[in-house]
Every structure is written in structure tokens, then in C-alpha cells.
Amino acid sequence: MSGRxxxxxxxxxxxxxxxxxxxxxxxxxFEPAFVVWLRLLVALVVLxxxxxxxxxxxxxxxxxxxxxxxxxxxxxxxxxxxxxxxMLITVGELHVASGLTAVLIAPASIFVAILxxxxxxxxxxxxxxxxxxxxxxxxxxxxxxxxxxxxTQELLGALAILGAALFYALSGFVVKxxxxxxxSLATSFTSIAASSVLIAPFAVVSAPDRAPGxxxxxxxxxxxxxxxxxxxxxxYKLIAEIGAGRASLVSYLAPGVALxxxxxxxxxxxxxxxxxxxxxxxxxxxxxxxxxSKAALRKA
Numbered sequence: 400m401s402g403r404x405x406x407x408x409x410x411x412x413x414x415x416x417x418x419x420x421x422x423x424x425x426x427x428x429f430e431p432a433f434v435v436w437l438r439l440l441v442a443l444v445v446l447x448x449x450x451x452x453x454x455x456x457x458x459x460x461x462x463x464x465x466x467x468x469x470x471x472x473x474x475x476x477x478x479x480x481x482x483x484x485x486m487l488i489t490v491g492e493l494h495v496a497s498g499l500t501a502v503l504i505a506p507a508s509i510f511v512a513i514l515x516x517x518x519x520x521x522x523x524x525x526x527x528x529x530x531x532x533x534x535x536x537x538x539x540x541x542x543x544x545x546x547x548x549x550x551t552q553e554l555l556g557a558l559a560i561l562g563a564a565l566f567y568a569l570s571g572f573v574v575k576x577x578x579x580x581x582x583s584l585a586t587s588f589t590s591i592a593a594s595s596v597l598i599a600p601f602a603v604v605s606a607p608d609r610a611p612g613x614x615x616x617x618x619x620x621x622x623x624x625x626x627x628x629x630x631x632x633x634x635y636k637l638i639a640e641i642g643a644g645r646a647s648l649v650s651y652l653a654p655g656v657a658l659x660x661x662x663x664x665x666x667x668x669x670x671x672x673x674x675x676x677x678x679x680x681x682x683x684x685x686x687x688x689x690x691x692s693k694a695a696l697r698k699a
Contacts, residue, residue, distance in 0.1 A: 404641050411633045411649045416656025418626040419497035420664075422489055424618035428611035431489040434619060436602030439481065439595040441623025442631075446588045449628075455584055462585040466592060472577055476586075477593025480570035480631075484563035486598070491563070494556035498661075501654035503560040505539045508532055508647035510568035518572040521642070527686055535651040535683025541676025564650070571643025574635055583636035591627065651680050 400408075425434045450459040466473050492500055509532050515523040570590075578586045637646035655677045 400641055400645065404637065404645075407633050407637055408646075408649055408652065411630060411637070412652035412656045414625055414630045414633075415649065416501070416653040417660050418622060418630075419488075419492065419500045419657060420660060421618040421622045421626060422492050423497050425615050425622065426489070426492060428609075428615035429607055429619070430605035431486065431493065432598060432601035432605045433607065434489050434622075435482075435485045436595060436598045437619050438485075438623040438627050439591055439598065441620055442591050442627035443588070443595060445624045445628040446584065446591065446632075450584055450588070455582075458582050458585040459588065461581060462588040462592070465581065465585070465589055469577075470593075472573075473589050473593040474597065476570065476573050476578065476590045477595075477597055479566050479573055480590045481594035481627075482597040484566040484570075485594070486601075487559040487563040487566070491556040491559040494550075494552040495560060498654070498657065499557065500560050501657050502539050503557055504564050504567070505536055505650045505654065506561070507564040507567045507650040508645075509536070510565050511571055511643050511647050514568055514572070519575065519643070531683045531686025532651075533683070534686065535648070535680050538676040538679025538681075538683055539651060539654045541672045541679060567650075568643070568647065571638055571647060574638050575643055578635070579639060583632045583634075583639065586635045587628065587631040590631065648684050651684050655680050 422434065425438075429437070447459065450456060450462075488500065488504070491503075495503070512523065512529060512532065515521075574586060578589070581589070634646060634649070637649075658677070
């Protein structure tokens, strides 16, 4: 990967590393479906304004035309990339700590490698990349710490978040296979628009019956504008340029960033195990991103 790709991965990790904390804040006053829907609407407005007034009107035109021409494909992308994983993560965080959520999302790149023989041979991981993924996952476990699932609700929440990681992996194949011809802005608009329609019925029946607090509302606005609109533009750009497997390596970096946020904003202590875990994560990502299929290398 180039230095620019590394910078984009780190930036995306910085955004998504804080999203789990923002979801927790938003859930204080909103139901899960409404949290997902409102953050999608905010993201949709941000992208539309960015494209309309930022000299990218052609991207907006392409996205709208594609939505009209391939509504079924757009619905599939919206379901796999946003609607399903966002709902599973948000519901899961009702019972699972944000740190454990980051750990459970981390296997996304492993799911890509497992599914590659079925959907895209170029995403198959070689031995070095697979070793890097395993080392990175071990580092994630050290960073966050091993948390025991003590109740049925926590177990179901954990399984829901693991399911989200699987959906993220599947969505990468759809983006690469069906949306490679579109810019990351247009693809983001398409997926967010389709998923907002899919989530709308669930959001309507779970609308709040009282005024939300400022903290929850600000968290939702940040989730929409930064954690969704900006993040998915970066993510789809990475998928197009370096492949779904390498782009999903962000799931290894996000937990470390979440640890840093906790230390800076919540005054949480950083243990020796956490420091060791961070080194394992960085080493694992280096191994995984430094190898891979010949096709993936040609794209980097």
C-alpha cells in the first residue's frame, strides 16, 4: 500500500474508533432503529450538499441514475453495507460494551479471506497475510481485554455484532464487483440512500416520545456527518484502490484508537497488555497489507 492508503486507513480508524462511543451516547435517548435512520439521513444531506456545491454534481447525477436503473442492486448494497450491520451493532451495544464491540468487528477482514474463494479469487489471503490477520486479532484482544459474556442478552448482542462483521465483508465484494465504475462519493450516496429507505419503517415505529438530550443529539449528528458520510467515502475509495481485504484491516486499527479516546476523554488507564496489543495490531496489519494476491498487489 502507498503512504496515502495508510493515511486513509488511519483516518478511517480514527473515525470508526470513536463511533462505538457515540452510539452508546445516542442510545441514551433514542431506540436503535431511530439512531441508525437519523444518522443515515444526516449523512445523506451532507453528501448531497457536498456533491451539489462542491463541484461534484456529476457524481450526484450518476448516483441518482444508478438508483433508478438498478434499485435491486442498490437495495442489496444498502442492506449488506449499512442497514444490516448498523442495526446489528446498535442493537448489540444495548448489552455489549463498546470495547468488546470493537473486538467483535475485527474479524471482518478474516471473513473476506474466508469468503474470497466463493466471490473473488483476487481477495484470497496467502499464508503471510493470514498470519498477519491472526496476529492483529490477538492484538485487538489484548488492547480491549478479554470480557466475559455473562448473560444471554450479552451473548446475543455479541453474536449480533459478529454478524455485522460478516455483513461488512460481504458488502466489500458487492462494492468491488458492481460499483467499481462509480466514484466513492456516488457509491456512498447510493448505499446510504438505499439503506435509509430500508430502515425507515422500523425507525417510524420507534420514534422518541420526548425531547432528546443535547448530548445524544450531538452524538447522532457526528455519527451521520463524520462516522457515516465521510467514513464511507473513505472506505469505498480504499476498496476500489486496494481491495476489500486490505480495506477491512481498519477493523484491527479501530480498537486501538478507541483505547486512545478512552484515555484522553474518559481518563481510562492504559495497561501494559494494551501497549503490547497495539504493537501486535500494527505488526499484524503490516504483514497483512504487505502481502496478498498478485492482483491485489497490482492495485496497491
